[in-house]
Amino acid sequence: MAEDAFNEHRPLLFTIAYEIVGSASDAEDVLQESYLRWSAVDQESVEHARAYLVRVVTRQSLNHLRAVRARREEYVGTWLPEPIRTAPEVSEDAILAESVSMAMMLVLETLNPTERAVFVLHDVFGYTHGEIASSVGRSEVAVRQIAHRARRHVHARRRRFEPDSDAGREIVQRFLRAAATGEIQSLMDLLAPDVVQISDGGGKVVAARRPITGRADVARFVLGVIRSTTPATRAEPATYNGMPAARFVTDGVLDWLVAFEIHDGRITGLYGVRNPDKLHRTDAVLPLDRGGHGTWKP
Structure with missing residues (x-):
């Protein structure tokens, strides 16, 4: 059955879509459209279901990303990816954990759509240049050049x-x-x-419009935010995007979520998502799967 084959590979397909489009909600939309296309084909004519589905999801992800790029350029304040709650095993896969981290997702956002898809498929999921070529509509030689350019860009900006x-x-x-x-x-x-x-309020709630740097300024900002909370607000530990995080909940409602980037025993990044549109589906732990053997060295 079409549904059984699709569900078998759903964690992998969702992970690919999320890393390309940067939004869990948008990734679900991509999967819905991809399933409709998958269910319309003759299943017996497809020799390798997973490879076929990866191509479909990649193409739909690219179409979706190109459609939303203009909206993101007009975004109020700093844009952060929609956070996803991750299971402990995600953190055990160093490549997968870093590839969905807030910092890396921001770096991926600076690539053009084709570069982003090629980097994700090759360096994170381990697909060959030839396999990727049919997914992005480019020649194998062109994909190889795109992969090299994207990798150089990512390594220059990765935290x-x-x-x-x-x-x-x-x-x-x-x-x-x-x-x-x-x-x-x-x-x-x-x-x-x-x-x-970095704070993301999307212009809908109060949040810093620009990144704050340096420990003195960040510490003062954090204390200011904490003072503005009510006695009913409590912090709940969690794991999001392969990172330790805290959920700030008031009267049962998630007000904001902060993911912490840590290196050598110090906090190097705080990513606070307050945009309510990005917090409505952050309770469920989403299954992620890298599937391949990526070439990227974290």
């Missing part, structure tokens, strides 16, 4: 990254305790000198 771990979660807990008690020096001690704080 240091360590997947979610017990040590990382302990650092986040210490950070939250210091923020709750207003201990600015304790906060600064947990931050790297070049730490970056």
Whole structure:
């Protein structure tokens, strides 16, 4: 049955779509459109279902990404990817964890759609240039050149990254305790000198419009945010995009979500999503699957 074959590969297909379009909701839309196309073909004529489905999802992801690029350029404030709650095993796959991290998703956003798809398929999922060529409508030689250009671009902009771990979660807990008690020096001690704080409110809620850099400024910003919360707000530990995170919930409603980037025992990045449009589906743990053997070295 068409549905059985599609569901078998759904985690892989969702992961590819999410990494190309940068939104869980949009990735689900891509999968819905891809399933409709898959169900309309003669299943017996398809020799390799997974390869066929990857091509369909890649093409639909590219079409979707090209359609939303203009909207993202007009986005109010800083755009962050829609966060996804990830299972512990995602953090055990270093390539997968880094590829869906907030920092890497922001780097991917600076690639053009074709470069992004080629990089994701080749370096993260391990597909050959020849296999990718049929998915993006380019020759194998062109794909090889695109992959080289995209890889150079990504490596020049990638930030240091360590997947979610017990040590990382302990650092986040210490950070939250210091923020709750207003201990600015304790906060600064947990931050790297070049730490970056990025907020995404989408123009719908109060959020910093520009990134904040440096531990003194980031610490003061965090304390200001904490002071603005109500006594009913509580912080819940979680894992999002392969990173330790905290969910800030008030009266059962998720107000904002912060994912923490950690390197060498210090927090190097805080990614705060407050746009309510990106928080409505953050409770479920979404299955991710890389499937291949990517060439990228985290």
